[in-house]
Amino acid sequence: MRETLADWRPAIDEAIADLVPRDIDADYLESFFGPPTYEYDPDGIQRALSTPLWDLLDRGGKRWRAVLFLVFMEGFGEDPAEYLPYACIPEILHNGTIIVDDVEDGAAIRRGEPALHRVYGRDIALNVGNAMYFLPLKVITQDPADLPAGRRLAAYEMLMHELNRTHLGQGVDICWHNEREVRISTDQYLEMCACKTGCLGRIVARLAATITDQPAEVEAAIATYAELTAVAFQIGDDILDVENSLGRAGEFGKEFGNDIREGKKTLLVIHAMGESEPVRAQRLQAILEADENTDDEIIEALKILEDAGSIEYARERALELAAEARAAIDGLDFDAETTRKLEEFTEFVIERDE
Amino acid sequence: MRETLADWRPAIDEAIADLVPRDIDADYLESFFGPPTYEYDPDGIQRALSTPLWDLLDRGGKRWRAVLFLVFMEGFGEDPAEYLPYACIPEILHNGTIIVDDVEDGAAIRRGEPALHRVYGRDIALNVGNAMYFLPLKVITQDPADLPAGRRLAAYEMLMHELNRTHLGQGVDICWHNEREVRISTDQYLEMCACKTGCLGRIVARLAATITDQPAEVEAAIATYAELTAVAFQIGDDILDVENSLGRAGEFGKEFGNDIREGKKTLLVIHAMGESEPVRAQRLQAILEADENTDDEIIEALKILEDAGSIEYARERALELAAEARAAIDGLDFDAETTRKLEEFTEFVIERDE
Numbered sequence: 001m002r003e004t005l006a007d008w009r010p011a012i013d014e015a016i017a018d019l020v021p022r023d024i025d026a027d028y029l030e031s032f033f034g035p036p037t038y039e040y041d042p043d044g045i046q047r048a049l050s051t052p053l054w055d056l057l058d059r060g061g062k063r064w065r066a067v068l069f070l071v072f073m074e075g076f077g078e079d080p081a082e083y084l085p086y087a088c089i090p091e092i093l094h095n096g097t098i099i100v101d102d103v104e105d106g107a108a109i110r111r112g113e114p115a116l117h118r119v120y121g122r123d124i125a126l127n128v129g130n131a132m133y134f135l136p137l138k139v140i141t142q143d144p145a146d147l148p149a150g151r152r153l154a155a156y157e158m159l160m161h162e163l164n165r166t167h168l169g170q171g172v173d174i175c176w177h178n179e180r181e182v183r184i185s186t187d188q189y190l191e192m193c194a195c196k197t198g199c200l201g202r203i204v205a206r207l208a209a210t211i212t213d214q215p216a217e218v219e220a221a222i223a224t225y226a227e228l229t230a231v232a233f234q235i236g237d238d239i240l241d242v243e244n245s246l247g248r249a250g251e252f253g254k255e256f257g258n259d260i261r262e263g264k265k266t267l268l269v270i271h272a273m274g275e276s277e278p279v280r281a282q283r284l285q286a287i288l289e290a291d292e293n294t295d296d297e298i299i300e301a302l303k304i305l306e307d308a309g310s311i312e313y314a315r316e317r318a319l320e321l322a323a324e325a326r327a328a329i330d331g332l333d334f335d336a337e338t339t340r341k342l343e344e345f346t347e348f349v350i351e352r353d354e
Numbered sequence: 355m356r357e358t359l360a361d362w363r364p365a366i367d368e369a370i371a372d373l374v375p376r377d378i379d380a381d382y383l384e385s386f387f388g389p390p391t392y393e394y395d396p397d398g399i400q401r402a403l404s405t406p407l408w409d410l411l412d413r414g415g416k417r418w419r420a421v422l423f424l425v426f427m428e429g430f431g432e433d434p435a436e437y438l439p440y441a442c443i444p445e446i447l448h449n450g451t452i453i454v455d456d457v458e459d460g461a462a463i464r465r466g467e468p469a470l471h472r473v474y475g476r477d478i479a480l481n482v483g484n485a486m487y488f489l490p491l492k493v494i495t496q497d498p499a500d501l502p503a504g505r506r507l508a509a510y511e512m513l514m515h516e517l518n519r520t521h522l523g524q525g526v527d528i529c530w531h532n533e534r535e536v537r538i539s540t541d542q543y544l545e546m547c548a549c550k551t552g553c554l555g556r557i558v559a560r561l562a563a564t565i566t567d568q569p570a571e572v573e574a575a576i577a578t579y580a581e582l583t584a585v586a587f588q589i590g591d592d593i594l595d596v597e598n599s600l601g602r603a604g605e606f607g608k609e610f611g612n613d614i615r616e617g618k619k620t621l622l623v624i625h626a627m628g629e630s631e632p633v634r635a636q637r638l639q640a641i642l643e644a645d646e647n648t649d650d651e652i653i654e655a656l657k658i659l660e661d662a663g664s665i666e667y668a669r670e671r672a673l674e675l676a677a678e679a680r681a682a683i684d685g686l687d688f689d690a691e692t693t694r695k696l697e698e699f700t701e702f703v704i705e706r707d708e
Binding site for chain 1: 383398401402457477489491506517519522524526538539
């Protein structure tokens, strides 16, 4: 294993470039997509696919889904470098969802630069985002690890299962944003996270288990680990938005309170609605459902969350989930180094400050 | 086989409703998507998924991809009614691409009513469109026809191959719309159609062949038939837009010349650019690349296409493609009734007037 996890990034990007080269030519198109019936237009495919994809990837991102996959592979006694094409699967899928999410939300900025649909147009951005849902799944067919047919089939069935649930989670999350009332339970919120964010984590784990033909209980254990870690990460995101907003509120020119402005029904909001006095709960709901808010209203909503103890509550839930994630892999046969890396992942997702 | 092809529509819609019921409840969610980790929100999934999907389907559509699949199955000596879940695969995929295309184009109307993103918001529309890319692929896993594992794997590999090419075709088509110059060749145009429209046809044919375990040459022949028929259909679309526009131009309140207004590089445009005098070709290009056009300019562009003989040229090419499609299945062992139905499909796509 490389010294630190970040060392993998150049190798991961090289593997992605083997799937979608920075420069598209007819030879690549013929080998990846099969011979044309008539004649490909490499120039058009360059601009429709490769240029926007690499624009997004070159802006950064930690590639942690790919790295987590490689950690699992090493934990299963394999040489991770031999499985880099598979590591690209969750990574390209994830970046595809980012592009599509940004179109859905009408987001302005992504990784410090204008969102892709603002650079290339909504049509190109959407199409490349969707293409990224199918491009990496070709790796299973290309079969660089020379897997038996049964495992390739299991990989496809797993991917279809998890990608279906991803869209369920995204669907209800959007629905809740658009609803006025806060009507959902904590368990429904956690389910949304488990589907929307957790399923991509499950893909990372289950792909590693499928390729190395692990027993069902090992696959289930690491899938649970990855799902719980992803849910904790999502809650960490919600906490960060509130904490950074409380820190920034009133600072000139700084955006704050984005989740409140979008009317997001986060775990903190669900908690505060149940724990606040009725008059304050109603006030929180009114601010969330308004189409526009003043800065003072945002500060008022943040205070309601703070006073209800919702930040501490959410942090405790995230810590519990991270502990459950570690417990899920406790009985497994991983070496001490792999276990340490996997534990570090569960800590990182809560303790990060950006 | 039912008396006429249209008779299949109720049975097809029932099969789609088995995959995505009109009314979502927790039992369906658990059986289709697996048990939740925490708790599903059936109400949210109703509004994010089922309601918009059925809104679109209930507006009409001929379900001809599903019908074509059933014709193939009968041609292979199977009882089509037993394979209805598989017939839903290309049909749901196709309707998903319609929703996404409408978001990409910013379309106002679909099947006589406001496009889905205008009814439910861009976020819900996009997510349901994308969900429809994965929902039907679950049928292969559910395996109602009890296929051996090898054929299920072949079906997934085929679907990934064709869906990747679909996004290539859509990508270059968008690219060309956004370009000012008409720089593409006839073969590149036909390739775009073969990818964008043809691959969904190929899925219809190859799925029927895979399920019934046809020899490779039979699968290739019916895939070619379906691809060529779909390309002819696309050219038929381009011709209809011009012919209807020439008929309607000047009629009060009627839209006309949509393809020209969008700057679409159709087969007719590519032909006219090559066949017109330089001064008229330049004029056509100038009208296509303008952000806005007057009605007189649209009529001028339509006249350039008409004078260059581009309508006849495109019709001849479409007829050639339809003849090639019929020739592709000529050597196959289909009964006379199946052959007649397959030939009818190739005629319908060119001779329709809407």
